Amino acid sequence: MTARRSGGRGWALLGLTPFSAYVVLFLAVPTVLALGTGFFDGDGALTLDNLTGLLEPAVLRSFADLLWLSGLTAVVGAIAGALICFALLGTREDGWLRTGISAASGVLAQFGGVMLAFAFIALIGIQGLLTQWLLRTFEVDIYEGGVWLYQVPGLILPYLYFQIPLMVITFMPAMSGLKPQWAEASATLGGTGAVFWWRIGFPVLAPSFLGSLLLLFANAFSSYGTAAALVSQGAPIVPLQVRAALISETVLGRENMAGALAIGMIVVMVVLMTAYSALQSRAERWMR
Amino acid sequence: MRKRTLVGFAAAGIALAVTLTSCSSSAEAGDTEAHATATSAEDFGGFDALVEAAQAEGELNVIALPDTWANYGAIIEGFEEEYGITVNSDSPDVSSAEEITAAENLKGQDGAPDVFDLGSAVALTSTDYFAPYQVQTWEDIPAEYKDETGLWVYDYTGLMSIGYDADAVPAPESLDDLLGADYAGKVAINGDPTQAGAAAAAVQYAALQGEGSADDIQPGVDFFAELNAAGNFLPLDPTPATIASGETPVVFDWSYNNLAEQAANDGVRDWQVTVLPGVTLGSYYNQAVNVDAPHPAAARLWQEWIFSDTVQNLYLEAGAYPVRLAAMIEAGTVDQDALDAVGEPSEDLVQLTAEQTEAASALLAEQWAAAIS
Numbered sequence: 001m002t003a004r005r006s007g008g009r010g011w012a013l014l015g016l017t018p019f020s021a022y023v024v025l026f027l028a029v030p031t032v033l034a035l036g037t038g039f040f041d042g043d044g045a046l047t048l049d050n051l052t053g054l055l056e057p058a059v060l061r062s063f064a065d066l067l068w069l070s071g072l073t074a075v076v077g078a079i080a081g082a083l084i085c086f087a088l089l090g091t092r093e094d095g096w097l098r099t100g101i102s103a104a105s106g107v108l109a110q111f112g113g114v115m116l117a118f119a120f121i122a123l124i125g126i127q128g129l130l131t132q133w134l135l136r137t138f139e140v141d142i143y144e145g146g147v148w149l150y151q152v153p154g155l156i157l158p159y160l161y162f163q164i165p166l167m168v169i170t171f172m173p174a175m176s177g178l179k180p181q182w183a184e185a186s187a188t189l190g191g192t193g194a195v196f197w198w199r200i201g202f203p204v205l206a207p208s209f210l211g212s213l214l215l216l217f218a219n220a221f222s223s224y225g226t227a228a229a230l231v232s233q234g235a236p237i238v239p240l241q242v243r244a245a246l247i248s249e250t251v252l253g254r255e256n257m258a259g260a261l262a263i264g265m266i267v268v269m270v271v272l273m274t275a276y277s278a279l280q281s282r283a284e285r286w287m288r
Numbered sequence: 289m290r291k292r293t294l295v296g297f298a299a300a301g302i303a304l305a306v307t308l309t310s311c312s313s314s315a316e317a318g319d320t321e322a323h324a325t326a327t328s329a330e331d332f333g334g335f336d337a338l339v340e341a342a343q344a345e346g347e348l349n350v351i352a353l354p355d356t357w358a359n360y361g362a363i364i365e366g367f368e369e370e371y372g373i374t375v376n377s378d379s380p381d382v383s384s385a386e387e388i389t390a391a392e393n394l395k396g397q398d399g400a401p402d403v404f405d406l407g408s409a410v411a412l413t414s415t416d417y418f419a420p421y422q423v424q425t426w427e428d429i430p431a432e433y434k435d436e437t438g439l440w441v442y443d444y445t446g447l448m449s450i451g452y453d454a455d456a457v458p459a460p461e462s463l464d465d466l467l468g469a470d471y472a473g474k475v476a477i478n479g480d481p482t483q484a485g486a487a488a489a490a491v492q493y494a495a496l497q498g499e500g501s502a503d504d505i506q507p508g509v510d511f512f513a514e515l516n517a518a519g520n521f522l523p524l525d526p527t528p529a530t531i532a533s534g535e536t537p538v539v540f541d542w543s544y545n546n547l548a549e550q551a552a553n554d555g556v557r558d559w560q561v562t563v564l565p566g567v568t569l570g571s572y573y574n575q576a577v578n579v580d581a582p583h584p585a586a587a588r589l590w591q592e593w594i595f596s597d598t599v600q601n602l603y604l605e606a607g608a609y610p611v612r613l614a615a616m617i618e619a620g621t622v623d624q625d626a627l628d629a630v631g632e633p634s635e636d637l638v639q640l641t642a643e644q645t646e647a648a649s650a651l652l653a654e655q656w657a658a659a660i661s
Contacts, residue, residue: 058657126473126522126535146519147473151661232525233480234657248483249384249410250649 035266038259050260059241063264065152066237070220073159078213080160081167082205085175088168093176102172105165112162113225120158120230124149152236158226163216170215174208206283214276218269238265323584327438328422329592332585335424338592339371341585347374348586351401352387354380356528356552358444358544358573359606366602367593373586383484384410391417395580402587404576407485409649411440411574412642419579421588423595428615433572442572443594444608446542447563447634448493451549454558456537462564463497463511466538467518475515476522476530477540481652489571490540491656492640492648496567502640505648513659521660528552531559542571543630547607561607568634572611597621609633 041047053059084101091098123130126147134140148154178201186196224239231237235244238261245257323332323341332338342348348367355361357380364375378399379390384406394400406414420437433442450460457470466475479487495501495508515521526536531549534557539546546561553559575594581587593599600610601623607630616622640648 056654058654061657061661121535127533143473144519146516147522147524150523231523233523234660235480235482236657236661244480244483247383247386247389249386249407249485250488250645251482251653252385252409252413252649 034259034262036259037256038261038263040256042253042256050257051263053254053257054260054264058235059238059261059264062236062238062241063268066221066239067268069152069155069159069237070217073156073163073220074213074216077160077163077167077216078171078209081164081212082171082175082209084164084168085172088172089175089178102169105168108165109162109169112158112223114229116158116161116226117229120149120154120161124157150230150232151234152231154230155227155237158230159220159223162226163220166219167212167216170212171208174205174212178204203283207280210276210279210283214272217272221265221269320584323588324419324579324581326584326588327420328426329424329588332588335592338585338589342373342583342589343371345373345583345586347376348583348590349376349378349399349402350590351378351390351404352380352382352384353377353405356545356548358446358608359548359602363594363599363602366598367590370593371589373589388414388417391578391580398582400580400582401578402581402583403578403590404574405443406440406574406576408442408572408574408642409485409645411576415439417579418576419581419584419587421577421591423591425595425612425615428612429595430611430614433611440574440576441591441595442611443575444544444600444603444610445570445572445639446544446608447637448489448540448569449543449546449561449563451531451539451541451546451559451561453531453534453537454560456534459560459562460538460564463494466520467515468520471520471538473519473522474536475520475538475540476524476526476536477512478542478545479525480656482649482656485571486542486545487540488645488649488652489542489569491652493540493569496569496638497564502638502644503647505651509651509655509659516660523660532556542608544603544606544608547630563634566636568637570609570637570639572639601626604630 038050039046039048041049088098088101120128122128124142125131126143126149131142134142143149182200182204183196186200191199222239224243227237227240228243231240235241242258242261244251245254245261248254326332326338329335329338332341350364353360353364355364355377364377367373368375376399378401379386382390384404387401387404387406388410391401391404404411404418415435418439420435420439422438423441426434426438429441435441452460457474458465460466460471465471477487477490478484481487481491491508491512492502492505493508494511495505498507498511500507512521516523522536522538524530524536526539526541528549530536531539532553539549543561543563546559550559550561575591577584577587577591595612597612597616600612600616601621603610604613604623605626609630610616613622613633617627
C-alpha cells in the first residue's frame with residue numbers, strides 16, 4: 001500500500017513536470033531577468049540609481065495615474081458587470097439571451113489593443129463618426145476643452161469596454177450559484193428582498209466579487225496595447241514609461257529603468273494581493 | 289529613425305523579418321572578412337571591384353527607412369535598379385535607438401541591419417556598433433560633419449517647419465498665432481519629445497523662436513504647456529494617415545516630412561509648409577555601417593550610393609539639405625530646380641551640439657509629462 005502510494009506520487013510529479021517547466025521557462029525566468037536589469041546600469045555594474053529613479057516626479061505621477069485609472073475602471077466595470085449578471089438571472093439559463101451575452105462577453109473581454117483603439121478613434125476620434133455627427137447635428141463639440149481621447153481620461157471608456165465583459169464572464173458563475181431556494185427560505189421566514197440581499201446575497205457573493213474586482217484591477221494595471229496605440233505624449237502611465245525607457249532616442253541609457261519600473265508594478269500588486277487575501281479571509285469567515 | 293508607438297509590433301516585425309530573410313542565402317564566404325574591414329573603395333581594389341563584391345552578396349538589409357522619409361522610397365529603388373541588389377527594408381518606423389537594439393539582437397544573423405540612418409544623439413553614443421568607412425566623396429564633407437575615421441557621417445538635415453491644412457486653419461505667421469482659437473485642438477508634434485528626435489526638435493524650435501536659446505529650451509516647454517492649457521495642443525502622433533484624414537491639421541516636423549505630405553496629399557488636402565521667419569533649426573541624420581553587417585560589401589556600396597550626386601539630389605528634391613550641398617553647388621552638379629524649390633539653406637541655421645541636446649533631453653524628461661497633462 002505504502003509502496004503503491006509513493007509510486008503514484010512519482011507519476012503525479014512526472015505529470016506535473018511539463019506544466020512546471022513551462023511556468024519556469026516562460027514566466028519565472030523572464031520575470032527574474034527583467035526585474036534583475038533594474039539593479040544594474042548599462043555597463044553591468046550594480047546600482048540603485050534605477051530604483052531611486054522610481055521617485056522622480058514624472059514616474060510617481062505615472063504610478064498615481066495608473067492606480068486611479070485601474071481602480072476606477074475596475075470598480076465601475078465590476079459594478080456594471082455585476083448588474084448585468086443580476087439582470088441575466090431573470091433569463092433562462094440555456095436561453096439565447098444569456099448564452100448570447102456570455103459568448104459576446106468572452107469575445108469582448110479579449111477585444112483590446114490596437115483594434116480597440118482604432119474602434120474608438122473611428123467612433124470618437126476628431127474625425128470620428130459620433131464626434132462629427134454631434135458637431136453637425138447638435139453643434140456639440142466633445143473636444144471643446146482639448147482632445148482628451150489621447151490622454152489618460154481617454155483610456156477610461158476603452159478600458160471599460162473590456163472590463164465590463166470580463167466581469168460578466170468571471171462573475172456570472174457565482175451569480176448563477178445563488179440558489180432560488182435561499183430566497184424562498186428567506187421569504188418564508190418573513191425576509192424582504194432587501195433583507196435577502198443584505199443578509200444572504202451579498203455575503204455569499206462577496207468573495208467572488210472581490211476576486212473579480214482584483215482581476216479587473218490587475219487587467220487594467222498591466223494593460224499596454226490599448227494605451228500604447230492611443231497615447232503618444234508624455235508617457236502618463238507606467239507601462240508607457242517602460243516603453244519610453246526602452247526605446248527613447250532622445251533620453252538615452254535608461255533601458256534598465258524599465259526593470260525598476262517593473263519592480264514598482266510588482267510591489268503594487270503584492271501589496272494589493274496581501275490586502276485582498278486579508279479581506280478575502282474575512283469575507284469567507286462565515287463559510288468555515 | 290522615427291519613433292512610432294507600436295513597439296511590440298515593431299519587435300514582432302523585426303522577428304518575423306528575421307525569420308523570413310534568414311531563409312534566403314547570405315553573402316558568399318571567402319572575402320567576407322576582408323570586406324568587413326574595408327574602409328574605402330580602394331580596399332576592394334577600386335569602385336568596380338566594390339560593386340562586384342556587393343553584387344556577389346546580392347542583398348542589403350536596411351532598417352528604419354520609411355518610403356516617405358526624405359525620398360527613401362526612390363533612393364532604395366534607385367539602388368536596386370543601378371546595382372541589381374535586393375534591398376530588404378525592415379521596420380521602417382522604428383526609432384534610432386531601436387536600430388541599434390536590432391543590430392544587437394540580430395547579431396550574427398542574415399537579417400541583421402547592414403547600415404544605419406541615425407539621429408546624432410544615438411550615433412554619438414553607439415560608435416561601438418559602427419565600422420569606419422570613407423566614401424569617394426569624403427573630401428566634400430566638412431570636417432566637423434563627420435567622424436575623422438568615418439565611423440559616422442552627417443548626411444542630410446531638414447529645417448523644423450510647420451505643416452498645416454490651409455482649408456482648416458489660417459497660415460501661422462508666428463508661434464503665438466498658434467495659441468489662438470483658430471487652432472483649438474489642432475496642433476501636433478511628431479511624437480513624444482522624450483522619445484523622438486523630431487518631436488524634441490519641435491520643442492527646441494519653439495524655444496529658439498521665443499525667448500530661449502540652444503542652451504536653454506525652457507521657453508519651448510513653457511510654450512507647449514501654454515498651448516496645452518489653451519486646449520490647442522493635440523496629443524496625437526501624426527502619421528500620413530492622420531494628416532490625410534484631417535485628424536492632425538497642424539504638424540511640427542522636419543521640412544522634408546512635411547513636404548512629403550504635401551506631395552502625398554496633392555488633390556486631397558491643401559497641405560502647406562512654412563518655416564517661420566527668424567531663427568531656423570536643423571539636425572543632421574547620420575549614416576553608418578554596422579560593424580557586424582551580414583552583407584559588408586553591399587553596406588559599403590550603399591554608403592557610396594547615399595553620398596553620390598544622384599542621391600544627394602534626391603534628398604534635396606524631398607526638401608532635405610544634403611551634406612555635400614555646398615560642394616555640389618560649386619561643382620554645378622546640384623539639381624537646380626530642386627534647390628530653387630526648397631530655397632537656399634538659411635544663414636541663421638542653429639544646430640544643437642551633443643551636450644546641448646543631452647541637456648535639452650534631460651529637461652524634457654523632467655518636465656514634459658507635466659507640461660502637457
